Amino acid sequence: MERSHRDRSLLIHVATPGSSDVGGAEFRQLAADTGAEILDLWSISRTRLDPATCIGSGKVQEIAEFVRANNVDLLLFDLPLSPVQERNLERACAARVVDRVGLILDIFARRARTHEGKLQVELAQLDHLRTRLVRGWTHLERQRGGIGLRGPGETQLETDRRLIGERIRILKERLARVAAQRGIQRRARLRTPVPTVALVGYTNAGKSSLFNVLTANAQYAADQLFATLDPTIRRLAPEVAGQQILLADTVGFLRDLPTELIAAFRATLEEVNEAQLLLHVIDAAAPDRDEQIAAVEEILADIGADELPRIRVFNKVDLLEDIPPARRDVDGQMTDVWLSAHSGEGVDLLRKAIVARLRQEPLRLQCTLRPEQGALRARLYQLACVLEESFATDGRQFLQIEIDRATWAGLQKHYGAESCQREDLPSTMRP
Numbered sequence: 001m002e003r004s005h006r007d008r009s010l011l012i013h014v015a016t017p018g019s020s021d022v023g024g025a026e027f028r029q030l031a032a033d034t035g036a037e038i039l040d041l042w043s044i045s046r047t048r049l050d051p052a053t054c055i056g057s058g059k060v061q062e063i064a065e066f067v068r069a070n071n072v073d074l075l076l077f078d079l080p081l082s083p084v085q086e087r088n089l090e091r092a093c094a095a096r097v098v099d100r101v102g103l104i105l106d107i108f109a110r111r112a113r114t115h116e117g118k119l120q121v122e123l124a125q126l127d128h129l130r131t132r133l134v135r136g137w138t139h140l141e142r143q144r145g146g147i148g149l150r151g152p153g154e155t156q157l158e159t160d161r162r163l164i165g166e167r168i169r170i171l172k173e174r175l176a177r178v179a180a181q182r183g184i185q186r187r188a189r190l191r192t193p194v195p196t197v198a199l200v201g202y203t204n205a206g207k208s209s210l211f212n213v214l215t216a217n218a219q220y221a222a223d224q225l226f227a228t229l230d231p232t233i234r235r236l237a238p239e240v241a242g243q244q245i246l247l248a249d250t251v252g253f254l255r256d257l258p259t260e261l262i263a264a265f266r267a268t269l270e271e272v273n274e275a276q277l278l279l280h281v282i283d284a285a286a287p288d289r290d291e292q293i294a295a296v297e298e299i300l301a302d303i304g305a306d307e308l309p310r311i312r313v314f315n316k317v318d319l320l321e322d323i324p325p326a327r328r329d330v331d332g333q334m335t336d337v338w339l340s341a342h343s344g345e346g347v348d349l350l351r352k353a354i355v356a357r358l359r360q361e362p363l364r365l366q367c368t369l370r371p372e373q374g375a376l377r378a379r380l381y382q383l384a385c386v387l388e389e390s391f392a393t394d395g396r397q398f399l400q401i402e403i404d405r406a407t408w409a410g411l412q413k414h415y416g417a418e419s420c421q422r423e424d425l426p427s428t429m430r431p
Contacts, residue, residue: 007074007096010066011041014055014079026255026288027078027100034106039070053092054085064093076103080256083132100256101128116178123171130164195358195407196246197236198272200300201281202292203252206315209341210281211249214351236354245358248275255295262302269303276407277357278310279350284338285319311353314338317345326353333357362404371395376415383407 011031013024024043031038042063050056054077055063066072074096075089081099089097098106105125112118199207215234236245250272262269272278278300286292293312300306311334317323318340326349327336334353339346364387369377380386380401388400403411 006035006037008070008072009036009038009074009076010063010070010072011038011076012055012063012078013041013043014049014077015043015045016049016079017047024078027076030100030103030107031076034103034110036074036076039072040066049079050085051082052085053088054079054081060089060092067093067095074098086132104254104257116175119171119175119178123168123175126164126168126171130161130168194244194246195276196233196248196274197277197279197354197358198248198250198275199279199281200250200272200296200305201252201279201313202283202286202296203254205252205281205283205286205292206341207252207281208249210279210313210315210339210347211247213341213344213347215247236351245354248272253296253299255291257295257299262299269305272300272305273303273308275308277354278305278308279354280310280312282312282314283316284314285316309357311350311357312336313350315341318343358404362402363408364400364402367397367399367401369397369399371397373397373415376411379411379415 009031011024011027013027015024024041028038028041044055044059046055053060063075067075072093072095075093075098077089077097077099079099080101081089081097086097086099105121105128108117108121109125112121199211201207211232211234214236216237232249233246236247250269280293280296282289282293297306300308314324314336317338323338324336326334326338329335333356334349337346337350337353339350341347367380377397377399380399380403383403385401385403385407386399387402390398392398
């Protein structure tokens with residue numbers, strides 16, 4: 001629902017050594033997505049951030065004069081601010097101050113639609129808020145002794161912190177139940193050997209548009225940041241793939257994504273970790289394409305998904321003059337595909353690359369299982385991939401199996417990376 005009042009906002013982009021040259025344009029789009037009325041964008045270069053105000057006293061005075069002259073309601077900063085910096089800026093400029101973290105949290109709060117998404121956003125907001133509580137109700141804070149000076153044992157500030165802490169505990173418990181439900185759904189999918197492909201990438205790179213093309217779906221897609229918050233899983237069009245493949249659309253990534261959001265959305269991002277193949281969707285026409293790729297790779301490493309096999313999908317080639325050819329690795333598998341989800345150019349090539357990557361020659365290997373790994377042994381028999389089995393006197397089981405790589409990767413994730421010992425297939429079984 002749109003706000004009845006649009007905050008008159010001044011955007012402040014602080015450029016530091018090594019920061020992106022196009023960060024200001026991305027910041028303007030972030031601010032516009034909140035519905036704020038943008039009066040101006042100031043770009044301030046700093047070699048070192050001031051610990052008290054971030055931008056120095058001189059710039060603070062300039063901003064305060066602009067605020068008074070233009071009736072500015074809100075100052076939006078394009079970097080995380082400490083609680084002290086935020087407080088000092090608000091006092092000096094007489095306007096509300098929101099940093100990059102608070103701005104992104106506001107966008108997520110506006111876009112959250114499902115019960116899980118709302119819980120995740122509220123948890124992230126409270127984690128961010130509890131370090132920024134301001135003193136209120138000062139008449140209740142008198143703790144000194146003396147007649148007329150005795151106040152309550154707990155100040156209003158302490159009460160607020162305690163209530164926020166209690167609410168955070170409740171939200172974490174609810175999200176833990178949601179995560180458990182997702183785990184049950186994943187285990188149900190693992191009972192059928194259907195590989196999962198996850199779309200990941202920078203926000204607004206065209207993941208949802210590509211998802212709709214590949215699955216003939218009507219998932220919401222828009223030219224805006226974080227249009228998709230909740231994961232959506234659909235089947236890849238069977239008439240094209242020739243086999244059943246699940247495709248998952250996930251939340252977009254962003255440079256300097258708040259750690260509170262990464263923690264709150266960890267249950268959602270588990271869909272990425274459970275995939276057998278990642279499609280890293282990249283905006284091929286973005287001027288800071290390399291920085292966006294690096295930001296996505298960094299977040300994938302944070303959630304433990306950096307080792308998963310992937311295909312880099314360069315989208316929006318209809319905005320380019322020259323289209324590079326698709327790249328292949330030493331095994332002949334495509335690693336880079338250039339396409340346009342809008343025009344459909346190159347989409348068939350991506351479909352073939354997905355199917356080829358998931359249809360590699362099956363693995364023939366020997367597993368050594370411990371006695372307590374009966375669940376994995378039962379699962380291998382359920383998949384009808386056990387060729388031969390023998391036992392050792394200490395209870396270990398030696399299984400000779402033939403299994404496709406995607407299913408094997410899924411079993412390793414589900415049962416643990418060290419749940420079974422993979423060995424080169426010997427000519428004879430050696431119990």
